[in-house]
Amino acid sequence: MKLEVLSRKDMNALSRELSRAGIMNRTREEVTSEVLHYVVVRGTYDELVEKAGNVEPLQWSLEGVRVSFERMMENWKPGEAKEPEELLEEGDPERISVLTALMESGFVVEEEGGLLLTGNPLLDDLRLELHFPLSEIEDYLEELEERFETEMITEYNMEKRYFVEVIEVEGELIERALDVAGDYATEESIVEAMFEGIARSVLADTILKLAEKYRRKNELIKALMEMEPLVAEGKSGRVNVYFDEDALFDFLRDLQTLGYLKVKGNRIWV
Numbered sequence: 001m002k003l004e005v006l007s008r009k010d011m012n013a014l015s016r017e018l019s020r021a022g023i024m025n026r027t028r029e030e031v032t033s034e035v036l037h038y039v040v041v042r043g044t045y046d047e048l049v050e051k052a053g054n055v056e057p058l059q060w061s062l063e064g065v066r067v068s069f070e071r072m073m074e075n076w077k078p079g080e081a082k083e084p085e086e087l088l089e090e091g092d093p094e095r096i097s098v099l100t101a102l103m104e105s106g107f108v109v110e111e112e113g114g115l116l117l118t119g120n121p122l123l124d125d126l127r128l129e130l131h132f133p134l135s136e137i138e139d140y141l142e143e144l145e146e147r148f149e150t151e152m153i154t155e156y157n158m159e160k161r162y163f164v165e166v167i168e169v170e171g172e173l174i175e176r177a178l179d180v181a182g183d184y185a186t187e188e189s190i191v192e193a194m195f196e197g198i199a200r201s202v203l204a205d206t207i208l209k210l211a212e213k214y215r216r217k218n219e220l221i222k223a224l225m226e227m228e229p230l231v232a233e234g235k236s237g238r239v240n241v242y243f244d245e246d247a248l249f250d251f252l253r254d255l256q257t258l259g260y261l262k263v264k265g266n267r268i269w270v
Contacts, residue, residue, distance in 0.1 A: 001165065001166040001167075001168075001174065001177070001193045001196045001197045001200060002028075002163050002164075002165050002166075002189065002192075002193060002196065003163060003164045003165075003166065003177075003181045003184075003185040003189050003190065003193050004161060004162065004163050004185060004186050004188075004189035005162050005163070005164065005184050005185050005186070006162070006186065007162060008029070008162055010162065010184045011027050011029075011162040011163070011164055012027065013184060014164045014180070014181060014184040014185065015027050015164050017180050017183075017184075018164065018166065018177055018180055018181075021176055021177075021180055022173075023166060023168055023173055023176060023177045023180070024166070024167045024168055024257075024258065025164050025165060025166050025167060025177075026164075026165050026167065027162075027163070027164055027165075028162075028163045028164075028165055029160060029161070029162055029163070030160070030161050030163065031158065031159070031160055031161075032158070032159060032161055033156065033157065033158045033159075034156070034157045034158075035154065035155070035156055035157075036133070036154070036155045036157070037133070037134035037135075037152065037153075037154050037155075038131045038132060038133060038134060038152070038153045038154075038155070039131075039132045039134055039137050039141065039144065039150055039151075039152060039153075040129055040130070040131055040132075040150060040151045040152075040153055041058065041129075041130045041132065041144060041148050041149070041150055042127070042128070042129050042130075042148065042149045042150070042151075043127065043128065043148055043149060044124065044125060044126060044127050044128070045062070045065065045066075045123050045124050045125070045126050045128055046124035046125070047148075048062055048128065048130075048148070049062055051147045051148065053143065053147070055137075055140045055143060055144060056140075057132055057136050057137050057140070058130070058132075058137075058140070058144070061094065061130050061132070062130075064092075064093075064094035065094045065097060065098055065123075065128065065130075066123065067094070068092060068094040068095045068097075068098050069098050069123045069126075070123075072087060072095065072098060072099070073121075076117050077117065078117050078118060078119050078120060079116070079117070079118075080116070080117055081111055081113040081114040081115060081116045081117075082114050082115055082117075083114045083115070084099075084114070084115060086114075087099055087115065093131070097128055097129065097130055098126070098128075099115075100129065101126040101127055101128050101129070102117075102121060102126065103115075104127065105121065105125075105126060105127065106118065107119050107121040131153070134152075164181075164184075164185070166193070166197075167254050167257065167258060168258065169200045169201050169203075169204035169254070169255065169258065169260070170201065170204075171197075171201050174197035174198075174200070174201060175197075177193075177197075178190060178193060178194060178197065181193070195239060198232050198239050199230075199232070199239055199241045200251075201232075202230050202231075202232045202239070202241055203230060203241055203243070203251060204251075204255060204260065206224065206227070206230055207220070207224065207251070207252070207255065207261075208255075208260060208261065208270060210223055210224065211261050211268055211269065211270045212270060214268070215267060215268060215269060216266050216267065216268065217252070217263060217265075217266050217267070217268045218266055220268055221245055221248055221249075224243070224248060225245065225248075228241075228242055228243065229241055229242050252268070
């Protein structure tokens, strides 16, 4: 069960807290990379609207631009300065496009008091630069290249990430680990870890029951593969647990480390 934190300091602190609570864990650092492809479409708002045709992602983005522009201008008068935080909203990329266009056209300038609106801009005349993930726009790529000024941009992102892996499979210990992690781990990783914990617990219980019947590792693995997927039923849904043979071998090692069973060669026993 893997929990992601934002720094090495938090990683070490979470690991210590889990160890104090009697929860076996290990830390892990990874350098991850991601390659993202974007298509950039440029033009004035009026031009983009006129030529958008049936390119739905562009239509939706232009509608978002219109709404963002109108809302921004509602409470922003010429000669008034605002902080960027007042103008931008999380999850609204069109606002960034509008503000960038206003700055590039000279209607917004940076001053000590923030961003100053210098006049009354017309949306139709604003020159926009709209970014689309390639996966969203690839079906329309040929049309866009024919109608507009476009450019392909590729971004390569590399970052160091920090994790604490909880090795436990017992439900009570998993719940305790999630409680401790609440002060350190990212919300997304806690949600994923919750389901991973359920899956690991179900898999461990099934293996331990099978280990009472099968004394050979290959026979136990074969029996497990025939049972796939394992199912954990809940009040509002269920978790289906899938696996492959290599993953099961690693999981058996975890169970051995935790003292739930013993494995020697092809022999296995509780």
